[in-house]
Amino acid sequence: MQSLKMISLISVLVVSSCSQVKSNKTLSKDLTKANPLLQQWQGAYGGTPAFDKMNIADVKPAFDYAMRQNLAEIDAIANNPKPATFENTIVAMEKSGKLLDRASVYYGILSGNLSSPEFRKIQAELEPKFSEFSSKIQGNTKLFKRIKTVYDNSLKNPLAADQQRVVQLVYEGFAMNGAELDSNTKQKYAAINKELSGLYNSFANNILHDEENYVTFFSQQQAGGLPESFLKSAAAAATAQGKDGMYAVVNTRSSMDPFLTYADNRNLRKKVWENYYSRGDNGDEYDNNANITKILQLRKAKVNLLGYDNYAQWRLQNRMAKIPENALNLLKEVWPAAIARVHEEVADMQKIADKNNITIKPWDYRYYAEKVRKAKYDLDSNKVKQYLELENLIQALHYVAGRLFNFKFTPLAQGEVPVYHPDVKVWKVTDNTTGKLIGLWYLDPYARKGKRSGAWANSYRSHTTFEGEKTVLSSNNANYVKPAAGSKTLISWDDAETLFHEFGHALHALSSNVRYPTLNSGVRDYTEFQSQLLERWLVTDEVINRYLKHYQTGKPIPKALVAKIKKAATFNQGFATTEYLASALMDMELHLADPSNLDPDKFERETLAKLHMPKELPMRHRTPQFGHVFSGEGYATAYYGYLWADVLTADAAEAFAEAPGGF
Incomplete structure (x- = not known):
């Protein structure tokens, strides 16, 4: 379906004339057959992507043709001389863009799972063109006129429920993205989106650069406290980096978390923590602060063109929360209890740290929390891990x-x-x-x-x-x-x-x-x-008893250990809740603030100070690495959604528990 996908779909700058597409018909057919990214998926299971045939050299020609073909499809729909109907307008749009859909799957893998410097250069070239393409669809006046006709008619003569919902979503998607603006304003809107697409790509690639290049190596003499399973993986990671005989903490959460939990070496903990929480904030060419300021300014500018005061107001209009205040109120309701719990957790940890004359810092939180867990609940996370294969x-x-x-x-x-x-x-x-x-x-x-x-x-x-x-x-x-x-x-x-x-x-x-x-x-x-x-369902007895088995002996997890896990279920929830809420609140506050001269680092510090953020822990996602919000628009002013959904989850879980069998 193109009407909604086009808002964020990867695409290239193409020629929109149907006659030009037809004049290259033979060449286009040859390209479709020759380019693996465009070929129909073959084989069983309804056909599957030819991931084994992906080649970066095929990316640009594939998208050039896929976009050209899709624009031809859209032009045909927009210029249909027959009266607009659900079938000849909405369904026709749903059917369009198949080549683009196929090529986009490969692009997603090359950008998210197999990125390389070579591919990132292609990304930087294509992303602004993708935006230009989307703007051609969103700004197609004839197309929107037909969509609006179908929408208006559906209000008078309702369609089947699912068809009615599709029409509503298509119409709202276009209207929210400037379809009703005049020609000059549409051009301004399109120019803003083009600039944003380049900034999103730059933001994401800056983070990826810092994740790849800030690796902490350490020796056996510095490995005190770290479990054998972690060290084996860290040794393999070091070898992969060309450092045989050493250990490596790569700059990802799955590597950082266990290191900060178990490593006795405080200086190394600090280094690993700083590497992770400084991604995109190192004052070099990969620093994201300037990107953030510009993104916020452009987001406000584009929604101002649509008559909205701020980006959050525009974005939430078709979501469950409806208005920013509802999302903020939910977050702020939970905040006081969360930070109060953090203070209690820190007090428990500080009693242990005092023995070593240490004041708890962010790189100490996980380490001393684990010691408190052992003392309070006789629960060792590393022992639990032996059953999480x-x-x-x-x-x-x-x-x-x-x-x-x-x-x-x-x-x-x-x-x-x-x-x-x-x-x-x-x-x-x-x-x-x-x-x-x-x-x-x-x-x-x-x-x-x-x-x-x-x-x-x-x-x-x-x-x-x-x-x-x-x-x-x-x-x-x-x-x-x-x-x-x-x-x-x-x-x-x-x-x-x-x-x-x-x-x-x-x-x-x-x-x-x-x-x-x-x-x-x-x-x-x-x-x-x-x-x-x-x-x-991870904590249900059936799952625990069947699948939590010791990785060496195969024996099921002892009931006494399960009891400790359940007893400690809410342990350290102050930390987990506060780091999440801080990010969700920051997301909203950034988009409600005046971005004119905004300094992201300064804004982050000042906002956290106003919230009385405990100094012993950071946000889950610091602003310069907040990819949910600044590498695209998917979670912008939407990070609150995890808490919003959790409220729904609590009710639904009861329904499952009360059902026959209680699973």
């Missing part, structure tokens, strides 16, 4: 999906479908009763150079039925530290929760049952509901 947890995900959705996951043999890296594994997903194919699930679990940090889910193909039923191709991506050859992957409890969380997004895609592509998602502050709900 990745392969077992993957089986747990599949078990939960089977119980809740009647899905069956069957691993595919290596080579059965193409993958873009040997680490990627694929499962077939079927209905456990009928055997009907639902789709495929891809998992890319390990950190590597060129892969963006964090964990995320995406879909290579979404479910639709309006052109025949399409099978889903869904994926999960993580950044676990890859173990040494022959070793098993052990992850933390937090990482296990995140694994379940992201799998919730994948299940959302796999369980979709809609006719039209536009209906495959939901409003932004609802989309975290499914993922946060799924986290709750």
